[in-house]
Amino acid sequence: MTNATTAHNHNGFSAGYHAGEKSLLNSVDCVIFGFWGKELHVLLHRFPYEPYVGDWALLGGFVLPNVSLDEAAQQTVERLTGLENVYMEQVYTFGNPFRVPTDRIITTCYYALLEVEPTLPKLSTQYGATWLPISEVPNLDVVYDHPLMFQKALEQLRRKVRYQPIGFELLAEKFTMLELRNLYESILGRPLDKRNFSKKILKMNLLQKLKEKQKGTSRRGAHFFRFDENRYQELAAAGFLFEV
Amino acid sequence: MTNATTAHNHNGFSAGYHAGEKSLLNSVDCVIFGFWGKELHVLLHRFPYEPYVGDWALLGGFVLPNVSLDEAAQQTVERLTGLENVYMEQVYTFGNPFRVPTDRIITTCYYALLEVEPTLPKLSTQYGATWLPISEVPNLDVVYDHPLMFQKALEQLRRKVRYQPIGFELLAEKFTMLELRNLYESILGRPLDKRNFSKKILKMNLLQKLKEKQKGTSRRGAHFFRFDENRYQELAAAGFLFEV
DNA sequence: ACAAAAGTGTTTATTGTACACCCATGC
């Protein structure tokens, strides 16, 4: 859209409509993904207001006049987890007038990918938010169109994780090949062959194999790897395409 | 986001902020694509207001309180082309507070795919809109963040056209294999092998070969094809994945 | 020494890519 002060000439209606009593609100909702073990999880909270008390909901916040959508989304994640500069992607904007019965709210959905460990202290105390495995979400009572938001976010993640190296955002700096594979299996929703997966990933030359090995989980210990961001930038600039 | 009347309890600020004098506006902008010959085109108009008089701009419209984003986008396309029920996809929402200097406007970008022929009568008269080849857009002066909108829309189209049969929206009911290939070449931005392309497309069994042949363009005449929507629905339901 | 997970190669099937000639028709 163009210039609001002049738009009525151009579009055939005045921009002043919005000053009416039933205003239009903008908000963001965040599908916050975290991964551990063998399954991707999403952070939800119990909705505290009638008539949906106790149902699950995404966390969100209104968009203030001088704050961008991206910032509003970051702030929502930070308020909840204490983490700054989390990897986020915009998913979709939901603007049906009756999606929330009480108000006209236009909500832009984002997903966030974060490493779960550092968030654990803050989470439980302040907002009563809970990590739930993504496979459980379809069985839950979830408010408004949040099920659709979750679905779109997961679909977008599923696509993007295959052509951009964003999966690493969900893992610690050091991770094992098994952890990486479990992550992809959970996001894509199907098993991946152990040998073929590791071949494909390593062939891209984006992972540094560290000397250090994982302790505790097995006698032998699995090698840790590190995603080499600089290397990826170099290769990408030269036309390399990430693909899983 | 959730319930506006109660949200201040929950998010730590009042929902009433929006009643301030500098209100927040919502709009949609449409990247309208049309195809003929060998190149994809986009419909732009000359921006009539200072300080961008004469620059190119996408067509858009404000989002009225009781109209959804999808409807607002449809209406914009209809106002401009006279066409109803055009294929549209939401692309991205732009919400930087200073993206339009004069107002805070949150704009959701859509792309539309339409068959050019039926729009030609209405176009020129009412809005002075012009079809421009997509390869020209980077050389034009385009207002605000509309270049970015165009770019995102084209990227999304490029991706989607490969895994969903949406390209047919840009063609007439009957089209030749050459037209279809030219379309894909223009969208993807690279040449496609004639034989390999037709093999790949026909193997999916989504096209009906018609008896009728194209006249005028060649002595022999190329066969017309028709995209079989029902067939696609059946196959898709059975797990078939479209892919180019 | 043994249990438990880590690590590693080869074979086959599938898909993609490159490429050139004959065909049908209107003039």
Place this chain on the structure above:
DNA sequence: GCATGGGTGTACAATAAACACTTTTGT
């Protein structure tokens, strides 16, 4: 009969998929 774009098949390369045994090491 000839000029013009339409239509078709094959050989090779690259990628994906299936599959099982040996290695390491803590107990």
